[in-house]
Amino acid sequence: MGRKGSVSTLLDGGSVECPSDSGPPAGAGGFDEFYAAYFRPLTVQLFAYTGDMAAAQDVVQEAFCRALARWKRVAELGDPAGWVRRVAWNLATSRWRRARTAMAFARRHREEHVAAPSPDRVALAQALSRLPEQQRRAVILHYLADLPISDIARQEGVAEGTVKSWLHRGRTALAVQLTDKESRRA
Template sequence: MKSQSDAGPPTGATGFDEFYAACFRPLTVQLFAYTGDMAAAQDVVQEAFCRALARWKRIGDMDDPASWVRHVAWNLATSRWRRTRTAMAFARRHREEHVAAPSPDRVALAQALSTLPAQQRRAVILHYLADLPITDIARQEGVAEGTVKSWLHRGRTALAAQLTDKESHRA
């Protein structure tokens, strides 16, 4: 009995059916050895055969159409592996990070800041948390430097009163 390569490639729709029947299992086994996943191997080999069917007039005339299907399946498996690797790297970089709960002092400060008028709160945050100099805050807010100094003084005074009062209740 002649092998497929001795008899030449099958042609026509019947030729594709014979080719598929003869080559699907061996190619799947080869791709399973490559991927380590039978379902993935079957998927990529099936996809490669679908692509071969769409081009069967040209591929059916090749000396070794199984080589073409194997090459396409191998490339599909590699692409799938690369996409999975990229997705996993993305997931690792964007993993939810668990942080400790805020300390009671931080909660008290946030609560005290929320009671300040908006201008004083912005001035205190920009000066003490963002480390902006008074001149930059004045420029950003469109006011004189003396106004920013006044906001900072009033904000600090109000925060000190609130935070000192909370600490005395805690003790």
């Protein structure tokens, strides 16, 4: 074994970095040979399952890291390669499930494109923005929110006659603004 917390391998001249706080576990002898013998075949099997070489290498690598952390127990199993294969397979399945869940979430929350507002709607929004605040609020609450005059008066803390006055002034101002826009369009 090379450095503390890593397993050196002759496979493709690379090394496997597995986290370890106290160096290699007791009984780690033979792990390098085990890794060199089984990394490629397990990667090929997982590639056939996942269809993604990088993902296959990642899950096999993670499975070997988990085996190294428990090497004394794993080495005593009748089929340590089977244990690593099962762990890698489970990791790949978990990745697939997480990806499927993420895709389902994205489909449910994807951005919906709506048609652009009509020219009339834009003109109305501009005309409303030019009204004094009280008149604008009264017009919106009465005509868009369908609130009766009595509810608007109660909400605004004014007499019903005041709300009627705001509505009258607001309608008059809107009529002038919207009529001007129509005459300019023609």
